[in-house]
Amino acid sequence: MDKKEKFKYKLHQAIENRKIKKEKKIPHSKIGIDYSIAINITIELITGMALGFFLGIMLDNYLQTKPLMLIIFIILGIIVGFYNMYKTLKRYGYFN
């Protein structure tokens, strides 16, 4: 009796494990989606930095504070870039 129950328990576990494995199977389109995510987050980072850079230069020209605004806005732009990367990845279901 004990053996039978043990067997049943093991069988049940094996079936469950197989189910989990099947769910975890990577679909074929995964490569394309990963590629797309990689490009998306790269562009997120670059645009944040670029916008910071241009805003800094524009404000410097306007306020005549040559390097100050550039430095501040580049740092802000880098933070924004990483922040947007984080938001993009969150939208794809990471960090959950």
Next chain:
Amino acid sequence: MAANKGPLHQFEISSIYDIKFKGLDLSFTNSSLSMVLAIIIASIIFHIGSRKNGELPNKLQVLVEMSYEFIANMVRDNVGKGGKIFFPFIFSLFLFILFGNVLGMVPYNFTYTSHIIVTFALAGFIFIAVTIIGLVKHGINFLKFFVPSGVPISLLPILIPIEIISYFVRPISLSLRLFANMMAGHTMLKVFASFIVLLGILGGWAPLLLVIILTGFEIMIAVLQAYVFTILCCLYLNDALNLHH
């Protein structure tokens, strides 16, 4: 000859019919031609596909209905409340980008989405429209959008500028994403295709295989990027219509 044209030659704009208007160059270019072509082909497909034909739907009708359903679901899920009136715009946007990308894969056809001015015009229009919609719908409350909820007040002076810059980054990243994908893909294809010619009949088979794989990959990217552009447009609309974080 094709031999003396670089991989970037495919992106050159040439005028087909010169139009000058008060010092402005409004020429009808190969880019305009492919845009008109994309619109005509999309209209023809959708006109024939939505016609009443027999009892069983044919393949074209299924295609048309599936794409309609796809965008309708996207709008319903992502824009949410009050998003229904934007469906025609989002659907036309999706088709315009999709046909631009996919028809760009046809040899000798120009890919208009590989020019940043085209994608930036689309993204800039969406950005301005979304901002105006948000301001009209919520008035001054729309500025609450830049204040993240659930954050201690001492952090707000740092977070608000970040939120504001990250809002202005949107049109740039939206346009750059589509442009970079299309341009990079087409350049890569051309470069690998030139390897076939350079290596000749002996060694040209390896790059030929690669080009075949890349072409399939590029078509997938074309569809995926049209989808990404429209879904981001939907998400931005959702942000403006239903203020929450």
